[in-house]
Amino acid sequence: MRNETEDLQQLEKLRKEIFLTSYRAGTGHLASAYSSLEILYTLYIKRCIHVTPQSIQDADRDKLILSKGHGSLALYCVLAEAGFFPKEELKKFAQPGGILGGEPHKLEVPGVEATTGSLGHGLSLGAGMAYADQLDKRTSRTYVILGDGECEEGSIWEAAMAAAKYKLDHLVAILDYNRIQKMSAVEETIGITSWDEKWKAFGWEVTHVPGHDVKKLCECFENITYQGKPHIIVADTIKGHGVSVMENNPVWHWKQPNRKELRIIAAELEITQEELEDAKSIH
């Protein structure tokens, strides 16, 4: 119980950090970051993924690709919290002299395994990494976080077929199933999604998990077994989770708050007036 309370407190702190990082820069995909936050928190802070700042060069480390690169704010704040780079770097998000861009770049950010941004690339990259691990008999896992809107990209399904064919059972995709993409709902955009049936039909092992429940996410990662099939964890999430004005509202795909919204967000995330002023005075 104490652990769960601590998790909630830490997640609130991270939500605040994510907001201030974006607010300072005046840019960022906030709602997408809030959708994936607990997934990344469970992996890096609850140590479900086997990689540390000290092991990022080890061949047998676990790897994670944020294929939905828009979620970068969550990844950065979690990686900084886990010690992959100094938190000071967050203050230079999307600013000259900083290493943290709107989309994560492998060659600049410690702990980032692949440069992403254009959708539909991460699963192929992950399949290639998992193939190399399988060939060299390493037991490490490759995690790939996909957006549900992202699954409209054809290349996702090219990679899905190849991963199943090559029995890449150490490849673990996590579908951030928040049902919303840039302009509207995913189902409104592309019709019936039926992700479970689709991924099963492509030869994947499908598991469901409430995507904001750290304990359930932990169990889910721990319970993965290797049966010759790649895994996809369909994580039920809410785009903008934890911030009332952003939740389930496509407008927040790439937006900064107006004054009224700022008051609400500040109250919910316990951000003081001083912190807001401080964030804006940094440049």
Added chain:
Amino acid sequence: MQKAYINTMYQLMSKNPDVMLLMADSGTAYDKMLMEDFPKQYVNVGIAEENLIGMAAGMAAGGKIPFVFSNGAFLAYRGFEFIRDDVCLQKNNVKLIGMGSGLSISTLGPSHHTTEDIGVLRTLPGLKILSPATPRELEAVMKYACEYHGPVYIRMGMGGECEFHADEDICFDGKNVEFLSGEDICIFCTGSILEEVYRAIELVKEQGCHPALVNVVALKPFDEVRVVDYANRYKKFLTVEEHNIHGGLGSILAEVIAEKHLAVELKVLGLNDCFAGGYGTQKQLRKINGLDAMSIAKQILEMVCYE
């Protein structure tokens, strides 16, 4: 070329278990031989060029040396963003072999012609573009690519290319070699069209014209220093390529001439900002599109006689 590719690939894969060969259902019966002898190093992802390149990039990140073999048109056009974002932007050690360069897939029409690949791929930072003209050059270039750490695109013909090198073992060092020295004009060509240019030179020699010939294997990075030297010796340049006149070898030379303030006359011979017309053998297609030995010879003589 096919034979040289298979033999070299066989050597590279048997010497180093990290060398991988990736296909998008794009091989031949010979590639199946590689599959049988190196089942783990051989990957066929199906007809899926985007995933082909993305997976290769992932394997490279995992320490492998992936060679990707597919039609150059499908790699360069369909796969462009994957080459850009996954290979070049992340500096992944991927070797792309674009086969069927130029008009070599001559019966299927422009969908299968690789006549804009240099133009589009040349814009990508950090991608070496190599264009061997003969089987021995291909072998040398593949061995070089395997040793070099970084992204490489190899433009490979498949039209039964002749061998112009007497030495069995040639070494590629990134330089573009003057095949023939001459007097009146310097011709630059790249890839399989070397044989047409050679024949054109024989034709104009009969008329008393003696062109020099530079076989351009390294399109990027391009050996600019030597071009300055050639410009000092020859006042006229003619470029010949199975490629659109925009963005390819002719454009590369034009850029060097402008940047280095070289006082030379330049004529660019290729597809005149069009898709290649007609069907037939590669030779017939070259003729239809003004890229056969006779057409090239005519251009040479026009340039030389224009004093």
